[in-house]
Every structure is written in structure tokens, then in C-alpha cells.
Amino acid sequence: MNLKDWYWRRWIRRHDCKLSTPVSAFGKRARLTLEQGVRIGDVAVGVATYEVSIGAHTYMRSDGSLDVVASIGRYCSIGSAVVIGQEKHAHPSDWLSTHPFQFTDTQWQYDQPRKPARVGHDVWIGQGAMIMEGVEVGTGSIIATRALVTQDVPPYAVVAGFPAKVIRYRYPEDVIERLLASRWWERDTQQLVDLPLHDALACLEQIEGLAPARYSRIDVTRKGCKVLAVQ
Known part of the structure; x- marks a missing residue:
């Protein structure tokens, strides 16, 4: 190198x-x-x-x-x-x-x-x-x-x-639609890891209130x- x-x-x-x-x-x-x-x-x-x-x-x-x-x-x-x-x-x-x-x-x-x-x-x-x-x-x-x-x-x-x-x-079609609508990948990672990540449906109930991520x-x-x- x-x-x-x-x-x-x-x-x-x-x-x-x-x-x-x-x-x-x-x-x-x-x-x-x-x-x-x-x-x-x-x-x-x-x-x-x-x-x-x-x-x-x-x-x-x-x-x-x-x-x-x-x-x-x-x-x-x-x-x-x-x-x-x-x-x-x-x-x-x-x-x-x-x-x-x-x-x-x-x-x-x-x-x-x-x-x-x-x-x-x-x-x-x-x-x-x-x-x-x-x-x-x-x-x-x-x-x-x-x-x-x-x-x-x-x-x-x-x-x-x-x-x-x-x-x-x-996932079933309705869950896919909810996941796409949530745009969870735009949320702050440090807050995402506090969610029950093993349960996608439970996460969807809490994602909306999370802070947006800001990346360099x-x-x-x-x-x-x-x-x-x-x-």
C-alpha cells in the first residue's frame, strides 16, 4: 500500500x-x-x-x-x-x-x-x-x-x-405496508436498539415517536x- x-x-x-x-x-x-x-x-x-x-x-x-x-x-x-x-x-x-x-x-x-x-x-x-x-x-x-x-x-x-x-x-402484505410506511431506517439507531427488536409488530407501535437520525x-x-x- x-x-x-x-x-x-x-x-x-x-x-x-x-x-x-x-x-x-x-x-x-x-x-x-x-x-x-x-x-x-x-x-x-x-x-x-x-x-x-x-x-x-x-x-x-x-x-x-x-x-x-x-x-x-x-x-x-x-x-x-x-x-x-x-x-x-x-x-x-x-x-x-x-x-x-x-x-x-x-x-x-x-x-x-x-x-x-x-x-x-x-x-x-x-x-x-x-x-x-x-x-x-x-x-x-x-x-x-x-x-x-x-x-x-x-x-x-x-x-x-x-x-x-x-x-x-x-411478512404478510399488511405488515409490509406498515414497515415501509414507518421508514424505521430514518430513525436514530440508539433509540431503535431500545425497542423489542425481536417483535416487528411491537416495534411498529413505538417507532413513530423516535427521533430522526442525522449522519455525516x-x-x-x-x-x-x-x-x-x-x-
Whole structure:
């Protein structure tokens, strides 16, 4: 690790976040906006990554990648070797060849269509799962280990398979509606932990009176880091 990477890693830790990926390994246009409490392992933040916001208390284990993705919500639990925003059109399928020799330092230009993936709040993504670009992963959902997610995932659904399909929902429809309406992830964490967290229905009765959370944010790019306004 060079001196610049060492400095910014320590700077990020001082601002209550963790990022194991060296900033020098970022793609030129990549920008991560991290809320307080984010913990990210050594993941690829490459040429397909542009601006990605990651919400408070979300963690992501190492060996995965952030590709064509715009946002990941708060309180997400993301396992190792997870790929979010896997490109669908990185290579042309209707040219003479699929190989990039055709548009690398030539007169031809391949403008691949890109639509970023988005991950809601409180999403649990198992080890080795892959979420394709353009997919919307709903709040409260669970993505099983090694699932291939090619379509939008409804809130509080549990999906598994290759390709992934809904196998069940975590709660009845009326409870899901109440959980989404509560927007509990916007409440102060220190007050949330005083609730009966083992009983979602009991928590819903008490969430409304809790104080809103206020988190500091930082921007991380290949050039370095800076503090943003509190939200």
C-alpha cells in the first residue's frame, strides 16, 4: 500500500467508516458517497462505477464488486463475492465480433447502454450473489447465496435461484405496508436498539415517536476524500 492509500484509509476510519479498497484502485470516474457507519471490504470499484451512494450502517464483505449501481440503502448486509450492477452490454452482440479490439484505439465507438441497479434499505445479500444492472432490489428483501437476480425484487421478498425467483415474503402484505410506511431506517439507531427488536409488530407501535437520525457523509474518489453536509 502506498502512502496516499494509507493516509486516506486512516482518514476514512476517523470519519466512522471503513473502506479496505485502496483509493488508487478506483476507476477514474468512480465516486462513493458513504454515510456514517458504512463498512466496505476490498471490493472492485472499477471503470463501470460512477457515483454510488451507500447508506448508514451498511456493510459489504470483500471480493465482490460495485459495477453499474447508483445506490445502496441503510442497514444492508452484503456477503463476500457479491456483484452488484453486473453489466449486460459490455460487449456488442450485433457487430462483426464481440471482442473489444473493434473499439479500442480505432475509429469505431461502442456506446453501451447502461442503467444502474439500486438496492433499498435493510437488504440481506448472500455470498456470491449477482445482481444485474438495471435491477431494483426492494427494501427488506433477502437475496439467497449465489442467486442470479435479473428482475426487480419486491420489498420484503425472499428470492433464490438461477435466475432468482420469489420463494416467499418475510411478512404478510399488511405488515409490509406498515414497515415501509414507518421508514424505521430514518430513525436514530440508539433509540431503535431500545425497542423489542425481536417483535416487528411491537416495534411498529413505538417507532413513530423516535427521533430522526442525522449522519455525516464523506465522498471518496481516486483523488481523495472530503466531508459532505450532514443529512
